[in-house]
Amino acid sequence: MRLLASSPLCLAVPGPRLFSSFSNEHSPASVLSASKTVLQSCAGCRFGQRSHGGGSLSIGVSSRRTKHYALDNCVFASMADVSLNPKVSEVPKGEMWSVHKFGGTCMGTTSRIQNVADIVIQDSSERKLIIVSAMSKVTDMMYNLVHKAQSRDDSYTLALDDVYEKHFLTSKELLDGDDLARFLSQLHNDISNLKAMLHAIYIAGHATESFSDFVVGHGEMWSAQMLSYVINKKGRPCTWMDTRDVLIVNPTSSNQVDPDFAESDRRLEKWFARQPPETIIATGFIASTPQNIPTTLKRDGSDFSAAILGALVRARQVTIWTDVDGVFSADPRKVSEAVILRTLSYQEAWEMSYFGANVLHPRTIIPVMKFNIPILIRNIFNLSAPGTMICQQPQKESEESSLETVVKAFATIDHLALVNVEGTGMAGIPGTASAIFGAVKDVGANVIMISQASSEHSICFAVPEKEVKAVSAALQSRFRQALDAGRLSQVEIIHNCSILAAVGQKMASTPGVSATLFDSLAKASINVRAIAQGCSEYNITVVLKQDDCIRALRAAHSRFYLSKTTLAVGIIGPGLIGGTLLNQLRDQAAVLKQNFNIDLRVMGIIGSKTMVLSNLGIDLMRWREIQKESGEKADLEKFVRHVHENHTFPNTVLVDCTADSNVATHYYDWLCNGIHVITPNKKANSGPLDRYLKLRTLQRKSYTHYFYEATVGAGLPIISTLQGLLETGDRILQIEGIFSGTLSYIFNNFNGTRAFSDVVAEAKKAGYTEPDPRDDLSGSDVARKVIILARESGLKLELADIPVRSLVPEQLRACSSAEEFMQQLPNFDGDMSRERNEAESDGEVLRYVGVVDVINNRGVVELKKYKKDHPFAQLSESDNIIAFTTMRYKDQPLIIRGPGAGSEVTAAGVFSDILRLASYLGAPS
């Protein structure tokens, strides 16, 4: 043992551990000299700080009253006893205390420190205990010093200069006069002590944890002192507390510490014997062991300091100041619509932090929870935000029971693997679970969730992906015999999994929560691999594919919060119908959002040449201008990828408003990928039968929807009526009607007063015709509708099976464009006039009709003559009329009549399919 003459207060024993990693090249003499330097430097640093910051310092104590601060085997005499009045006074406790904790960001600059001082002063509580972290980045800088020194990187001296510079400059800006002089003298002293200590570490090539903790803790000491001076300068008496004198903790095995409340309480009482003023600035993060060895509270240490001190003084409230508005309902980087939670119960906060949400560390909650002290999380940069209160389940909320208050938040953990141990030999055999988890424990893996069905044939659990290899090997080896004998069938590893957890204390007592959660996942086409829910029911944990995780998070979040149903919409073909639909969406969006909780966002519009994409939703007031100004080259694959993946919505719908068969060929893949499809385009349902059947089979077995109401009768409810009849058990006998708005208009208006071609031109102008009117006149549009209804009714017909009477003159069938056809059509007006006149002379009218004859398994499209009093003769404009003859509607057919073409009614038919989808996805009906 060496007694250091330079300081009567410091006793030091250089121990073997400190220098144990010295290499042979160091002579014993250099070791000794290094240890001496460390010890001398320590003599000043610890006690010097105290004398400057804490006030009285008695020197020359008797050995009986000298305590020891030991840094491993290096023992330092403590100032604790000598500086305190031996008379122990009662610590005032209770409601009068308000505790605030300011993190490093809050203490980041001079203006922020001033701001912190103002917040402290504005708090009108009788007593204030303020816990501060080191200035931002300082803790890292301090760790870096130790790291450099022990790696024998001599740039630690430059790094130490940076530390000095940062505090020197900050204090110069904040303080003046005696305060500045005192602080700088202290700083100078500390830095030279640190320099000596780091030098010793450099020589030793090793720093023990205590040394490291001791070095690092200086950041908090300086920030606490500076803030204390600033508050004093503003006229509020204030002192600072070195929490190593008060907070006593026992390190545990898992890089954590357990507070010793009884001893801390005793030390706090001693500390209060100083009769400090009402405002105390305490160092966060640092503490001592019962042997007075400096230590830290490890991760999130300052929050923990605040919680322990808050509990020790039984504070009214602990406010944690940070740089976010509070605790979000989900990670806002993943869910842009995440909301700030006003309240969380202790247990909910606990669960959230376990799942990696940026809340408090669970251990931070324990001390305050014991005394029912609320923790308020507030944003120092946004004082208008009320923050999140973590407290016992608030009274007000327990009265409400909406799903939003029941499920508070969602969290995720990525990079997991699921281990499934399966076999008939597990059931009813006690000890299987113990053997499995014993093997897992032996390799030190962390089990994140466990699930076992009551049949006991399998146990599955999630572990971090990086640990699964070892787990798998351990299980294979542990159960080799059982696997060989077939008692266990497999140890299966499912890689790339994530956990999604729904957190909420009241889930336990509210029916329907898990149903809603799983429904939202099913509707977003998310496959759930495993489920766990403890009987405390603070969280429901779902394991799913990592690729699905963000979508799952969004689907669940949007189901429980605010916009109940959010839908990303991609519009393909912004022509007449697509364009009208976009305008209708524009006009109705706000109402849907406000009154129906449906948030429709058009994330992309693609035409045949250009497309526009948006991450937040295209401004529908200006979609045409945007398309013109910033449209990029159309690329359907890129478009689909963007609309489906590049945004924050869980559900995607593509609305095909083209008449293109090629676009229709993609529906199957889109549906397979969980993209809903809505269309007025008849090409898919009237295309090749095998493709149609494949599509419908897929539609029926998935939760992804395919709606096509506007393919027949435009906005008239034809498809849904037919489906309703079939689903309720009716049998269709025949569907007969006028299915073409164009041909209806033409024959309603072709009354001898104008030429046939003029009436066709009028129908085109009115927006009734297909992009190419020959599709109407040829009867192929009607034939497609007949096929669609026939297939819906169960007939397996191809388009070619339908005999069609075409009204396109033979000579014009080969015209290269619709325009050329329209130009030439007047040349053939005579033919149609003759036919019309013949009917007229018989007292009849011409009507273009389609028939689905279910009984005879056929369809027909023909131009027929009807008596003038026949219902088909009574139509006007673009009216469709469709008569369903069924077993239930046998004598009197069910008739639907109304406009069967035109932009507004057709777009509205498509729009109502979108709303039907929203309601299937959970929007209120």
Ligand SMILES: NC(=O)C1=CN([C@@H]2O[C@H](COP(=O)(O)OP(=O)(O)OC[C@H]3O[C@@H](n4cnc5c(N)ncnc54)[C@H](O)[C@@H]3O)[C@@H](O)[C@H]2O)C=CC1
């Ligand atoms: N007009 C009506 O009353 C009714 C129309 N429909 C159907 O609505 C659909 C649209 O009809 P309209 O709007 O009248 O036609 P339109 O010709 O005005 O619009 C179609 C749009 O799709 C675009 N387009 C074509 N191929 C494309 C591709 N591969 N990718 C992206 N864009 C493409 C075109 O450039 C055009 O802008 C058709 O399938 C039609 O049968 C259904 C019921 C009634």
Ligand SMILES: N[C@@H](CC=O)C(=O)O
């Ligand atoms: N061109 C069609 C439009 C609706 O499908 C028609 O005229 O009916």
Ligand code: NA
């Ligand atoms: Na319809």
